[in-house]
Amino acid sequence: MRTFWVCVKSDFRQQIRQRQTLFWMMIFPLVLIIGLGTMLSAVFSSEVDLPEVDVAYIASGDIRFDQPLEQFLADDRIASFLSVRPYGSERLARAAIDAQKADVILFGGEEIRLLHERSTSIEVQVLKVLLDRYVQAANTQLLLLERNLPQAGPVDLIDRKSFDLTSKTPSSIEYFTVTISAMTALFGGMYVTAMFAADQAMRGSYLRVQAAPISLVRYRLAGTISRFSVVLLQLVVIFTVSHFIYRSFDLGRIRLDLLLLALAGLALYGISFGFLMSSLPFRNPNIAGFIVNGMTTVLLLLSGGYVPGLDRFVLSRFPFAHDLLMPLFMREGVLQILFDGDLTIYRDSMLLLTLHVAVFALLSAILFRWKGGFRHVPVKTRPHAHGA
Amino acid sequence: MKQENGNIIELSHLTKRFGETKALDDFSLSVREGELFGLLGPNGAGKTTAIFAMLGLYPIDEGEMRLFGRRMPEDAAYIKARVGIVPQQISVYEDLTVRENIAFFGQLYGLSKEEARHQADAALAFVQLSEQEKKFPRQLSGGMMRRLNIACGIVHRPKLIFMDEPTVAIDPQSRNTILENIRQLNRDGATIIYTSHYMEEVELLCHRVAIMDTGRVIAEGTPDELKELVTTVESLRIHAPRIGQATIGQIGALSFVQNVRVEGEEICADIQKGASVMPVLELLQEDHVAFTTVSLERPTLNSVFLTLTGKALRE
Numbered sequence: 001m002r003t004f005w006v007c008v009k010s011d012f013r014q015q016i017r018q019r020q021t022l023f024w025m026m027i028f029p030l031v032l033i034i035g036l037g038t039m040l041s042a043v044f045s046s047e048v049d050l051p052e053v054d055v056a057y058i059a060s061g062d063i064r065f066d067q068p069l070e071q072f073l074a075d076d077r078i079a080s081f082l083s084v085r086p087y088g089s090e091r092l093a094r095a096a097i098d099a100q101k102a103d104v105i106l107f108g109g110e111e112i113r114l115l116h117e118r119s120t121s122i123e124v125q126v127l128k129v130l131l132d133r134y135v136q137a138a139n140t141q142l143l144l145l146e147r148n149l150p151q152a153g154p155v156d157l158i159d160r161k162s163f164d165l166t167s168k169t170p171s172s173i174e175y176f177t178v179t180i181s182a183m184t185a186l187f188g189g190m191y192v193t194a195m196f197a198a199d200q201a202m203r204g205s206y207l208r209v210q211a212a213p214i215s216l217v218r219y220r221l222a223g224t225i226s227r228f229s230v231v232l233l234q235l236v237v238i239f240t241v242s243h244f245i246y247r248s249f250d251l252g253r254i255r256l257d258l259l260l261l262a263l264a265g266l267a268l269y270g271i272s273f274g275f276l277m278s279s280l281p282f283r284n285p286n287i288a289g290f291i292v293n294g295m296t297t298v299l300l301l302l303s304g305g306y307v308p309g310l311d312r313f314v315l316s317r318f319p320f321a322h323d324l325l326m327p328l329f330m331r332e333g334v335l336q337i338l339f340d341g342d343l344t345i346y347r348d349s350m351l352l353l354t355l356h357v358a359v360f361a362l363l364s365a366i367l368f369r370w371k372g373g374f375r376h377v378p379v380k381t382r383p384h385a386h387g388a
Numbered sequence: 389m390k391q392e393n394g395n396i397i398e399l400s401h402l403t404k405r406f407g408e409t410k411a412l413d414d415f416s417l418s419v420r421e422g423e424l425f426g427l428l429g430p431n432g433a434g435k436t437t438a439i440f441a442m443l444g445l446y447p448i449d450e451g452e453m454r455l456f457g458r459r460m461p462e463d464a465a466y467i468k469a470r471v472g473i474v475p476q477q478i479s480v481y482e483d484l485t486v487r488e489n490i491a492f493f494g495q496l497y498g499l500s501k502e503e504a505r506h507q508a509d510a511a512l513a514f515v516q517l518s519e520q521e522k523k524f525p526r527q528l529s530g531g532m533m534r535r536l537n538i539a540c541g542i543v544h545r546p547k548l549i550f551m552d553e554p555t556v557a558i559d560p561q562s563r564n565t566i567l568e569n570i571r572q573l574n575r576d577g578a579t580i581i582y583t584s585h586y587m588e589e590v591e592l593l594c595h596r597v598a599i600m601d602t603g604r605v606i607a608e609g610t611p612d613e614l615k616e617l618v619t620t621v622e623s624l625r626i627h628a629p630r631i632g633q634a635t636i637g638q639i640g641a642l643s644f645v646q647n648v649r650v651e652g653e654e655i656c657a658d659i660q661k662g663a664s665v666m667p668v669l670e671l672l673q674e675d676h677v678a679f680t681t682v683s684l685e686r687p688t689l690n691s692v693f694l695t696l697t698g699k700a701l702r703e
Contacts, residue, residue, distance in 0.1 A: 006495040014483040205479045208540065211443045212496045213468040 007222035056093035056102035060109030188231035189270010272360035303327035402451035413603035429600030472546030497544035531562025
């Protein structure tokens with residue numbers, strides 16, 4: 001075990017000393033977040049007409065509950081991305097949904113409910129979170145009132161720290177933050193895979209490792225842990241920087257365990273994808289590298305990673321792309337953690353991710369076997385053939 | 389631990405195939421403990437395959453390998469812990485310092501952190517790199533890199549060291565330092581298997597030599613024994629610009645001379661090994677032939693190699 005940690009430590013030390021690694025794993029994503037992110041947020045907030053969420057609102061008829069909610073929804077910052085239209089009944093509201101005049105149905109009253117077919121848009125997610133907070137704040141006030149305790153003063157139902165909507169729309173920044181994480185995880189995975197490919201049998205320092213009394217599985221595992229650490233460190237930095245720059249989500253509300261699980265899953269996806277590509281029958285490793293980079297670019301392009309909004313076009317034409325393009329389904333899943341949202345969507349995303357990883361692993365194994373990669377594993381000797 | 393017969397390496401009838409090609413073909417070899425043993429052969433002769441097989445890196449198809457009296461690959465962990473390797477290629481990590489590289493490879497062989505630090509000090513001093521311990525490999529000269537390559541292979545004080553052309557592509561001064569290091573390692577008790585393209589190195593360093601070709605050992609012995617094996621003549625060269633055909637004929641008629649030819653202003657004669665050159669010189673004096681230089685070329689390992697394999701070593 002001591003040797004194992006020696007390998008982890010040594011490998012990690014080497015990774016963080018490489019300028020190229022530092023650039024691609026740390027500086028490049030941060031530059032993207034700060035530079036491109038700021039640029040995009042400006043574009044989104046000033047020039048682009050974002051699709052509004054059309055809310056079919058059904059009042060309960062009880063003024064005690066309806067009035068505060070309607071006041072809340074009339075706030076300029078909310079109204080900038082919500083179009084609230086009152087409907088007299090649920091039947092009429094459903095008809096509006098069917099006629100595509102509304103995206104969601106909001107029921108007022110003592111218990112606020114939001115009905116929607118599928119929460120694919122970030123705006124709906126933001127609305128859900130805002131309503132959750134509204135309900136929490138209202139419940140707190142009611143509780144204080146019931147117990148005859150003094151009110152805590154005016155409650156800002158919109159958490160300014162987390163949802164400062166004055167200079168940004170709610171869609172672009174969260175969208176960008178999560179997409180950049182998916183991108184870096186994918187790039188991180190590529191990077192890890194490339195490092196493994198660099199360990200060529202019988203060559204260089206790896207030859208010494210092969211000749212040493214250490215299990216190669218352990219050595220590989222140590223390298224994996226070391227490089228996963230670099231990838232995770234990178235993602236933690238990205239999320240933290242995103243938070244402090246954009247204030248786009250509240251760190252206190254994030255389920256850190258689930259976030260780390262998602263990040264680990266993303267890194268694993270990148271590694272398995274890289275292994276699959278490196279198992280393809282190309283003699284020239286440069287061709288495999290070219291395909292990996294090309295596939296990554298296409299994947300991110302179609303998912304709107306480079307051109308925000310392209311994902312909506314892709315999904316409108318090819319709805320099945322939602323289950324095929326990792327950045328799309330993972331963005332939805334991770335957003336739920338950032339917004340303290342629906343964990344079912346997170347679980348669905350992770351399930352899809354697991355499925356993808358399993359398929360990649362299976363295909364890699366088949367290709368590896370087909371290429372004869374397992375043939376060199378058994379050691380053959382004939383100790384008695386010469387009367388030894 | 390060695391075998392009862394004193395051999396630290398005992399290879400019997402090894403065969404290793406790569407597809408249709410036999411890289412090792414009925415390859416057998418014995419090396420005694422404490423020897424500095426040379427392994428010679430042209431490119432593709434099977435030297436590296438043999439070394440990699442002994443290190444447990446290649447599974448062999450047939451035959452038996454015993455190192456330290458233990459069988460490879462069954463006792464690979466035991467054997468590997470006692471073996472060091474100095475590959476031909478510089479095999480160190482670019483992003484670790486000189487000291488970190490040496491200590492890491494020491495720890496890879498089970499040394500504790502403290503032991504690795506202590507042994508790294510010794511290895512650094514041994515290869516005279518103590519002053520460079522904080523530098524990265526890219527900051528070293530070619531000779532220093534070679535010495536670092538050696539230090540990484542010996543830091544755990546192995547009993548058996550494989551050195552694959554450790555002096556390739558370096559300046560003569562660095563080469564001399566490295567050769568002295570190798571001698572010292574051997575004096576300190578390490579058995580060394582040494583491969584090189586430089587015949588003079590092998591001749592100077594090695595107690596015994598095996599010559600390989602097409603996966604087999606075709607000759608084995610001390611350098612002198614090998615020379616005896618193939619050489620029956622020595623080459624006499626005399627610079628005599630005005631020698632006449634008659635004198636050449638008289639030299640050719642001497643009983644110990646096998647062949648006479650003129651090359652420019654020199655007369656070259658193959659004479660029986662050990663024969664005196666005085667009768668030739670007396671003939672020249674009698675015929676009043678002026679001569680300036682006389683040289684007698686003794687056989688070298690190079691000529692032995694050429695004779696045995698029909699190939700120059702670099703082929």
